[in-house]
Amino acid sequence: MTVIEVRDLAKRFGPATAVSGLSFAVGAGTVTGFLGPNGAGKTTTLRMLLGLVRPTGGQAVIWGKQYRELGDRRQKVGAVLEASGFHPGSTVADHLRVRCAARGIGRPRIGAVLAETGMSDLAGRRAGSLSLGERQRLGLAGALLGDPEVLILDEPANGLDPAGVLWLRGFLRRLGADGRTVLVSSHILAEVAQFADHVVVIDRGRLVSAGPVAELAKAAGQAVMVSSPRAEALRVALAAEGAVVRAAGPDRLEIIGLDTEQVATLAAALGIPVFEMTADEGSLEQAFLRLTAMEGRPG
Amino acid sequence: MIPALHAEFLKLRTTRLVAGMTGLAVALTALIGVLEAVSAGTGKGMAIPSLATAGGLRDNLAATGFALLVAALLGVSVASGEFRLKTATDTYLDQPHRGQVLAAKTVAAAVAGAVLGTAAAATATGIALGFATSRGYPLALTDPAIARYAGGTVIASALLAAAGVGVGSLIRNQVGAVIAVVAWGLVVELVTGATVTAAGRFLPYTAAAMMAGDANGGGMPQIPRGVNALPYPAAAVVLAATAVAVAAVAGLTTVRRDVT
Numbered sequence: 001m002t003v004i005e006v007r008d009l010a011k012r013f014g015p016a017t018a019v020s021g022l023s024f025a026v027g028a029g030t031v032t033g034f035l036g037p038n039g040a041g042k043t044t045t046l047r048m049l050l051g052l053v054r055p056t057g058g059q060a061v062i063w064g065k066q067y068r069e070l071g072d073r074r075q076k077v078g079a080v081l082e083a084s085g086f087h088p089g090s091t092v093a094d095h096l097r098v099r100c101a102a103r104g105i106g107r108p109r110i111g112a113v114l115a116e117t118g119m120s121d122l123a124g125r126r127a128g129s130l131s132l133g134e135r136q137r138l139g140l141a142g143a144l145l146g147d148p149e150v151l152i153l154d155e156p157a158n159g160l161d162p163a164g165v166l167w168l169r170g171f172l173r174r175l176g177a178d179g180r181t182v183l184v185s186s187h188i189l190a191e192v193a194q195f196a197d198h199v200v201v202i203d204r205g206r207l208v209s210a211g212p213v214a215e216l217a218k219a220a221g222q223a224v225m226v227s228s229p230r231a232e233a234l235r236v237a238l239a240a241e242g243a244v245v246r247a248a249g250p251d252r253l254e255i256i257g258l259d260t261e262q263v264a265t266l267a268a269a270l271g272i273p274v275f276e277m278t279a280d281e282g283s284l285e286q287a288f289l290r291l292t293a294m295e296g297r298p299g
Numbered sequence: 300m301i302p303a304l305h306a307e308f309l310k311l312r313t314t315r316l317v318a319g320m321t322g323l324a325v326a327l328t329a330l331i332g333v334l335e336a337v338s339a340g341t342g343k344g345m346a347i348p349s350l351a352t353a354g355g356l357r358d359n360l361a362a363t364g365f366a367l368l369v370a371a372l373l374g375v376s377v378a379s380g381e382f383r384l385k386t387a388t389d390t391y392l393d394q395p396h397r398g399q400v401l402a403a404k405t406v407a408a409a410v411a412g413a414v415l416g417t418a419a420a421a422t423a424t425g426i427a428l429g430f431a432t433s434r435g436y437p438l439a440l441t442d443p444a445i446a447r448y449a450g451g452t453v454i455a456s457a458l459l460a461a462a463g464v465g466v467g468s469l470i471r472n473q474v475g476a477v478i479a480v481v482a483w484g485l486v487v488e489l490v491t492g493a494t495v496t497a498a499g500r501f502l503p504y505t506a507a508a509m510m511a512g513d514a515n516g517g518g519m520p521q522i523p524r525g526v527n528a529l530p531y532p533a534a535a536v537v538l539a540a541t542a543v544a545v546a547a548v549a550g551l552t553t554v555r556r557d558v559t
Contacts, residue, residue, distance in 0.1 A: 044559075051395045052388060052558040068395035079392055085385040087314050094313035102306035102393035142389065 001028040003063060003150055003181045004049065010057030011044050011205075018044040019205040022058070026183055026198075031176035033192030033199040033213070034185040037292055041205035042185040043081070046154050050079055062150060075103055078143030079152040083159065084135050088128025092119060092138055095127055099142050113141040118167070133164035140171070151175060151182045157191055169194050189216075189288035203292040216287050223290065224255040224263050227276040234272045241266060244290075254280075256290055300403065303394045307377075307407035316380070320373040321415045324366035324456075328419045331519050332362035332426035339430070347517070350427065351436040354514070359427035360445060361512030363452045364519045366419035367504065368484045370456035373415060374408040374463020375480055379473040387558050397554050405464045405546055412460025413453050420452035420511075451510030451531065458538035459507055465545030469553050485520055492523035499526035503541040506534040 004026035011019040019041040026032045036042050047053040049060040051067040062070065062077055070077065086095055096110045114120045117137040122130070130138065136156055143151060156172075157165050172195040175182050186192045192199060193213050201208040201216070209216060228234050231251045238245045243257040255263055260279050267274045311317050336359055340349030348355035378401075381387040394400050424445065431438060438445075463480065470476035484504040492499030499505050499522075508518055509528035529537065 047557070047559065050392060052391055054555075054557060074395070081392070082385050082388045085387075085389050087310070087384055087386060089314045090310075091313070094309075098306050098309045098313065099389065099393055101309050102302055102390070104302040 002026070003028045004061070004152075004183060005064070006045065006049065006058070006060045008058035009045065009048060009055055009060050011041070011048060011053060012056045017205055019048070019055075019202075022202060022205060022207055024200045024207060024210050026181060026200075028181050029176075029179045030198050031172060031182040031184070031196045033189070033196035034183055034202075035187065035189055035192060035199055035288060036185075036202040036208075037187055040187075040202050040292075042187075042202065043154055044205075045202070046079075046081060046152055046183075046185060050077075050081070050152065052081070075105065075146035076149040077152070078146060078148035078150070079154075080136075080139040080143045080156060081152075081154045083132065083139060083155075086127035086130075086135065086138065088126065090127050091123070092125055092127060092130070092141075093123040095138065096142060096145065099145055103146060105145050109145050109147070113144040116144060117141040117171070132159040133161060136160060136164070136168070149180055151180055153182070153184045155185055155187070157186060157188070165191070201288065201291055208291045216291075223280040224258065224260050225276070225278045225280050226253045226255060226263060226267075226274055227251055228253070228267070228272055228274050230272045233270070234267055234274075237266055237270055237272070238263065300399050303399045303403035304406060306390075306393070307400075307403040308410070311377070311407055311411050316376055317373065317411045317414060320369055320376070320411075321418050324363075324369040324415050324419045325422050327365040327369065328363050328422045329426065331365065332359060332423050335359050335362055335519070336426055336430035345519075345521075349436075350431040350434065351439060353439040354517075356427055356431060356439045357444075357448065357512050357514065358517050359430070360423055360440075360448045361452075361508070361514075361518055362423045362426065363416075363419045363456075363511050364508050364513060366415065366452070367455055367459055367507050367511065368481065370412040370415050371459040371463040371466070371480050371484070371504075372477055373412055374405075374460035374465075375467035375476045376463075376473065377404050377408045377411070377460075378464045378467025379471055379476045380467070382471040383473045391558055398550055401464070401468060401546060401550055401554055404468075405461045405542065408464045409457040409461040409542075412463075413457040415460070416453040416456025419456065420449035423452070424449050447531070448512035451507075451512060451534075454535055455507035455510045455538060458535065458542055459503065461542035462503060462538065462545050465542060465547075465549045468549035469545065471553065489520065489523060492526045496523065496525035499523055500529045500534075501537055503538055506537045510534045510538075 002025045006022055006024050009019055009022040034042055048055045100107055114123055117140050119137050119141055157168055196213055199213050199216055200210045229251055231253055235245045235253055238255055243255050245253055245255050248254040260277055335347050338346040339355050347358040350356050381390055466480055467476045470479055488502045488504045492505055506529055513522050515527055
């Protein structure tokens with residue numbers, strides 16, 4: 001069952017296009033990484049999904065409705081979009097009391113979410129004195145107040161130290177294991193792959209790829225690494241065959257779109273010596289970079 | 300609406316905004332009140348008449364002029380502070396019907412403004428009556444008149460704080476909104492009142508100050524000469540209408556803008 005659906009979503013800020021014709025869906029009970037480089041339009045998309053930014057085209061819905069039209073079911077959607085959206089003079093407990101009041105949620109939930117996020121000992125601390133990691137946890141605690149079925153998190157790992165990242169990873173895994181639907185934005189694919197089942201990759205406001213994490217590298221295409229003293233001539237010939245080619249060092253090329261056999265055959269036909277050729281399965285991060293690089297390819 | 304109202308009151312109770320602004324209003328009122336009382340009847344500079352006279356006592360009771368301005372700034376902070384502190388995102392996530400948030404903020408700020416006004420009025424009244432009685436003067440104003448000026452400060456503070464929410468919603472940048480309110484109160488209204496005296500009494504800050512006891516040509520900041528006070532209820536209506544009009548404009552324009 002689809003929980004989150006983005007259909008032909010578009011947003012322009014004056015002359016700048018932030019999101020354009022973006023469509024994807026997030027199924028119930030999945031943990032989905034929402035990936036893209038900085039400035040890809042992730043935050044704008046999430047804010048449109050949550051009714052904070054008005055789309056200039058298309059729509060983004062949760063359970064088939066716009067966020068503001070969800071009524072009581074809105075309690076079942078939790079979100080963290082600001083890492084430091086707290087009044088610095090307010091205590092942790094008071095911040096959560098205000099959010100409970102605004103949502104009509106009973107205060108007993110405060111103790112539960114503080115325990116869930118490891119913040120119980122900090123209930124009396126002022127938000128202004130919290131570390132960035134503690135603020136991230138407080139944001140997550142606020143998002144959990146309604147015991148949500150859907151969680152939308154914008155770059156929750158930003159600024160966390162390694163211990164914080166480890167904690168967050170386990171926390172998100174637990175949310176997924178509980179059967180909640182989680183959409184987490186990030187620009188670090190390797191991190192998202194630690195807890196996500198699916199990924200949606202966008203670049204420059206447009207969809208690049210969507211599907212299971214395991215298929216992402218395959219979808220991005222295997223890279224072929226070639227060393228040749230006539231790298232430039234080979235680059236021109238490969239590009240003419242439709243491959244995406246970029247320099248990977250002196251006399252070394254990275255080729256996407258052709259396999260080793262095709263590259264070797266072309267080099268032999270042109271009489272271009274090849275000293276080394278390897279098929280690079282690539283890491284997820286490289287796949288991500290390739291996907292976004294391919295998206296930016298002219299023409 | 301009720302959850303939004305509950306949340307706004309809780310925000311004011313659990314932060315130091317109201318206490319800080321009330322402290323500022325009391326300090327300014329005390330400073331002006333004491334300076335006026337000490338120099339009353341000396342005829343020097345801008346000294347008010349003797350506290351033995353009705354005019355002098357009234358002027359001293361109305362030492363709340365700057366407190367009224369602080370009340371408006373309290374309202375501004377309630378609204379624009381959400382953007383300065385980046386809490387607006389969670390506020391609108393919790394209550395996406397923004398008109399309800401604006402209405403709740405307006406009501407909460409009005410109550411907080413009334414608290415501030417009560418503290419300022421008590422300070423001014425205490426100083427005026429304290430100095431007058433310590434000098435052995437019989438009170439030159441009746442108790443209802445004294446209560447009327449104190450009540451004017453309370454009502455005007457509440458309504459100016461409510462109007463401040465509208466201004467803070469129209470101008471999300473808190474520094475810009477504060478400058479706009481101070482410039483309006485201390486420059487625009489004084490210049491307008493001095494040049495078009497018939498219109499001066501309908502200006503919100505002038506109407507508020509005159510509810511609190513400021514008279515034609517008196518007060519701190521000074522009411523322009525020739526500007527006569529509106530009847531008490533009419534002044535309250537001017538302030539209420541100002542609050543509603545500014546909130547309505549904000550509700551139809553800036554409040555609907557993207558929260559990025």
